[in-house]
Every structure is written in structure tokens, then in C-alpha cells.
Amino acid sequence: MIADVLSETKDKMNKAVDAVKDDFGTVRTGRANPALFQKVLVEYYGSPTPLAQLASMQNPEARTLLVTPYDKTALKEIERALVNMPNLGANVGNDGEIVRVTLPELTEDRRREFVKIVRGKAEEARVSVRNIRRRAKDDLDALKSEVGDDEVARAEKELELVTKSHVEAIDDALKRKETELLEV
Numbered sequence: 350m351i352a353d354v355l356s357e358t359k360d361k362m363n364k365a366v367d368a369v370k371d372d373f374g375t376v377r378t379g380r381a382n383p384a385l386f387q388k389v390l391v392e393y394y395g396s397p398t399p400l401a402q403l404a405s406m407q408n409p410e411a412r413t414l415l416v417t418p419y420d421k422t423a424l425k426e427i428e429r430a431l432v433n434m435p436n437l438g439a440n441v442g443n444d445g446e447i448v449r450v451t452l453p454e455l456t457e458d459r460r461r462e463f464v465k466i467v468r469g470k471a472e473e474a475r476v477s478v479r480n481i482r483r484r485a486k487d488d489l490d491a492l493k494s495e496v497g498d499d500e501v502a503r504a505e506k507e508l509e510l511v512t513k514s515h516v517e518a519i520d521d522a523l524k525r526k527e528t529e530l531l532e533v
Contacts, residue, residue, distance in 0.1 A: 381414040386401075386450075413450070
């Protein structure tokens with residue numbers, strides 16, 4: 350029973366770390382990257398659809414991304430979704446076949462803004478990991494009458510080590526992303 354609680358907790362914490370790494374990928378660095386547009390939803394036949402399902406994306410140059418829709422009728426909607434994307438500041442245009450997204454050069458102030466955004470995302474992930482730990486601790490406390498105080502105490506120590514390792518993984522990902530953002 351204790352092993353089940355710890356295993357489930359590790360799985361949830363791994364998912365939280367993976368989610369924050371994916372979130373970091375959506376924050377722009379100096380290069381155009383298809384991951385920036387991972388969470389863009391396009392209004393397609395009345396329902397919001399992820400951009401990756403409607404078009405292929407290529408980046409032929411460092412700050413240019415070409416979006417080629419599979420269905421040419423979705424071209425205008427894709428362009429509209431990209432223009433309305435917050436925190437991008439890109440020049441978006443279409444030539445009737447593809448949508449060309451040109452990202453401007455990042456200024457020092459803009460880089461610092463992105464670092465703040467990334468730090469906020471990292472803090473949200475840390476809070477998520479701590480909430481998972483709290484729920485697991487409650488589950489372990491509920492098992493005290495069945496397995497004994499010593500077993501629960503050992504499990505809580507292991508839970509703390511697991512939590513610490515996941516928080517460190519988030520911090521490492523944050524350091525890498527900050528370095529990437531501040532690199533000129």
C-alpha cells in the first residue's frame with residue numbers, strides 16, 4: 350500500500366516536471382521554434398483545433414517559421430490565430446499558400462520579461478509538486494493504523510527525497526532556460 354502511494358506520487362511528480370519543461374518550450378528564445386506554437390488553437394469549422402493538427406511547421410531561418418496548412422481553406426484562420434497570439438510580437442503574413450511568421454530580434458528588456466515568465470512557470474510547477482507531496486502525505490497518514498508509525502515515517506522520508514529530486518529537476522530546467530533566454 351505504501352509502495353502504491355509512493356509510486357503514484359512519483360508518476361504525478363514526473364508529469365509535473367514534464368509539463369513545466371513543455372511550458373518552457375513555448376517561451377520564445379532568439380530562434381523560431383515550432384514548439385512556440387504548440388499551444389496555439391485555431392478556430393477550424395467552429396471548434397478550437399491545435400495548430401499542429403492543421404499545418405506543418407518548418408523554420409528555414411533562425412527567426413522565420415513557415416506554416417503550411419494541410420487544408421488551404423484554413424489559411425485565414427491560422428493567420429488570425431497567429432496574429433492574436435500574446436507575447437509574440439511577430440510579423441505574420443500569408444501568400445495564399447503558406448503563412449510566414451517572422452520573429453523580431455529580442456531586446457534585453459524583452460529577454461528579462463521572458464525570464465520572469467519562466468520563473469513564474471517554474472514556481473507554479475514547484476507548488477504543484479508540493480501539493481502532490483501533501484496529498485501523498487495525507488494518504489500515508491491514513492495508512493498509519495494499518496501499517497504502523499515506523500513504516501509511515503520511513504515512507505515520509507522517502508517522499509521528501511522524491512520531492513526534493515523533482516524540485517531540483519525543475520530548478521535545473523529553469524537554469525537551462527534562463528541561460529538560453531539571456532544568451533545573445
